[in-house]
Amino acid sequence: xxxxxxxxxxxxxxxxxxxxxxxxxxxxxxxxxxxxxxxxxxxxxxxxxxxxxxxxxxxxxxxxxxxxxxxxxxxxxxxxxxxxxxxxxxxxxxxxxxxxxxxxxxxxxxxxxxxxxxxxxxxxxxxxxxxxxxxxxxxxxxxxxxxxxxxxxxxxxxxxxxxxxxxxxxxxxxxxxxxxxxxxxxxxxxxxxxxxxxxxxxxxxxxxxxxxxxxxxxxxxxxxxxxxxxxxxxxxxxxxxxxxxxxxxxxxxxxxxxxxxxxxxxxxxxxxxxxxxxxxxxxxxxxxxxxxxxxxxxxxxxxxxxxxxxxxxxxxxxxxxxxxxxxxxxxxxxxxxxxxxxxxxxxxxxxxxxxxxxxxxxxxxxxxxxxxxxxxxxxxxxxxxxxxxxxxxxxxxxxxxxxxxxxxxxxxxxxxxxxxxxxxxxxxxxxxxxxxxxxxxxxxxxxxxxxxxxxxxxx
Amino acid sequence: xxxxxxxxxxxxxxxxxxxxxxxxxxxxxxxxxxxxxxxxxxxxxxxxxxxxxxxxxxxxxxxxx
Numbered sequence: 001x002x003x004x005x006x007x008x009x010x011x012x013x014x015x016x017x018x019x020x021x022x023x024x025x026x027x028x029x030x031x032x033x034x035x036x037x038x039x040x041x042x043x044x045x046x047x048x049x050x051x052x053x054x055x056x057x058x059x060x061x062x063x064x065x066x067x068x069x070x071x072x073x074x075x076x077x078x079x080x081x082x083x084x085x086x087x088x089x090x091x092x093x094x095x096x097x098x099x100x101x102x103x104x105x106x107x108x109x110x111x112x113x114x115x116x117x118x119x120x121x122x123x124x125x126x127x128x129x130x131x132x133x134x135x136x137x138x139x140x141x142x143x144x145x146x147x148x149x150x151x152x153x154x155x156x157x158x159x160x161x162x163x164x165x166x167x168x169x170x171x172x173x174x175x176x177x178x179x180x181x182x183x184x185x186x187x188x189x190x191x192x193x194x195x196x197x198x199x200x201x202x203x204x205x206x207x208x209x210x211x212x213x214x215x216x217x218x219x220x221x222x223x224x225x226x227x228x229x230x231x232x233x234x235x236x237x238x239x240x241x242x243x244x245x246x247x248x249x250x251x252x253x254x255x256x257x258x259x260x261x262x263x264x265x266x267x268x269x270x271x272x273x274x275x276x277x278x279x280x281x282x283x284x285x286x287x288x289x290x291x292x293x294x295x296x297x298x299x300x301x302x303x304x305x306x307x308x309x310x311x312x313x314x315x316x317x318x319x320x321x322x323x324x325x326x327x328x329x330x331x332x333x334x335x336x337x338x339x340x341x342x343x344x345x346x347x348x349x350x351x352x353x354x355x356x357x358x359x360x361x362x363x364x365x366x367x368x369x370x371x372x373x374x375x376x377x378x379x380x381x382x383x384x385x386x387x388x389x390x391x392x393x394x395x396x397x398x399x400x401x402x403x404x405x406x407x408x409x410x411x412x413x414x415x416x417x418x419x420x421x422x423x424x425x426x427x428x429x430x431x432x433x434x435x436x437x438x439x440x441x442x443x444x445x446x447x448x449x450x451x452x453x454x455x456x457x458x459x
Numbered sequence: 460x461x462x463x464x465x466x467x468x469x470x471x472x473x474x475x476x477x478x479x480x481x482x483x484x485x486x487x488x489x490x491x492x493x494x495x496x497x498x499x500x501x502x503x504x505x506x507x508x509x510x511x512x513x514x515x516x517x518x519x520x521x522x523x524x
Binding site for chain 2: 056068206235297300302303304307310321322334337338340341342346348349350351352353354355356358
């Protein structure tokens with residue numbers, strides 16, 4: 001067996017089921033990987049090795065007695081430090097929370113994963129309060145001079161090096177899918193309301209989603225099935241069953257895949273455009289029908305994303321941005337102060353404009369099963385890069401560079417999965433995303449799995 | 460992101476006072492072009508005919524908190 005820390009979750013689960021690997025051995029291997037890489041990456045706010053090994057021993061004892069909770073039984077998982085774990089301070093990677101009390105109870109998603117047998121190995125860095133795409137505390141495992149993406153950059157870095165089999169992320173404008181794309185991983189943002197946000201610090205209530213980052217599509221699907229479920233404490237929670245893994249292995253023959261004729265194909269790196277086109281051609285060669293489509297209300301999407309996010313974030317931080325603004329990092333402070341000054345009419349116009357966008361996408365998905373597009377416009381940039389200048393001559397700040405293609409799924413609440421699609425000329429990972437209609441996680445995972453099989457990533 | 464004319468039109472000091480934000484003159488000067496740029500970006504929202512479209516939120520009065 002290769003290093004157990006680098007096994008896919010499904011592979012590790014199979015090894016444990018066959019009695020060739022224990023949860024303690026797997027957890028120790030992951031902890032050793034973190035120990036070997038943490039000085040270079042700084043993925044973790046806090047590690048919990050003692051609690052993890054205790055949970056792993058318990059998982060092994062349960063398995064020995066015939067009690068197996070499911071595919072996540074005994075599997076190491078990392079938790080983005082935006083998400084509560086009982087007894088630990090949820091720092092949100094911010095000095096604002098320096099004196100914050102420890103959480104009284106686990107967030108709903110953590111409780112569900114523990115019930116499924118997961119072993120929590122620690123809490124990972126986020127861009128401060130999830131308000132950014134760089135995660136400046138953390139480095140990209142593919143090139144430590146570059147950003148891992150964000151805001152779930154710590155979870156991505158840890159999963160990429162085998163520090164855990166799955167990292168929990170949150171996604172308000174792409175914060176699961178962006179670091180997944182930049183670190184060569186799979187990132188699954190489910191349908192709005194699929195996973196409870198109770199116990200998760202909010203960036204923007206009407207855009208926030210919680211989901212998994214993993215090394216394979218099957219892993220992401222299985223994790224989502226464990227994470228999803230109704231929770232009355234989250235007003236957006238959906239009371240519908242989730243079976244994201246139910247269509248895996250069925251291929252794409254006969255499926256209609258939308259290919260955008262606009263929006264996703266301007267101002268992006270040529271290598272990203274080529275990778276997306278290659279993914280399209282691969283799906284066609286596997287029997288999918290490619291249908292060129294126009295993205296509805298494309299001109300409104302980014303404006304709606306920011307016009308919702310800024311005021312909602314400033315409302316969440318209402319007290320602290322007024323009493324302790326100096327404790328925020330400058331980029332986040334600027335966002336929060338600007339959001340506090342925006343007129344209410346802007347916010348309400350955005351909430352209203354969201355409905356025709358949502359209706360447009362619903363109509364779009366009446367003609368196609370899913371939409372294929374690049375996840376982000378660029379691969380990982382060097383740390384502290386403020387903006388990119390495109391061939392068109394347009395200079396674009398880094399936040400929209402990465403958010404522009406992921407935001408449609410947040411504004412509409414539709415599910416989207418980012419899957420690796422090769423590397424650029426510098427050896428940096430490229431991601432493409434499959435977006436589908438509401439509650440179509442099983443379908444988009446099925447499609448993403450085909451791309452994963454056709455374009456395996458280098459280790 | 461902003462042009463000078465828009466910057467002059469925005470009274471950041473008044474907005475900050477209304478919002479209860481204590482912003483230094485330097486901070487106001489920093490935020491003015493950013494806010495103007497955002498407002499320029501958000502102007503596209505005024506170009507769509509929303510008719511009687513309500514905001515995309517609501518609540519279930521039966522639900523317990």
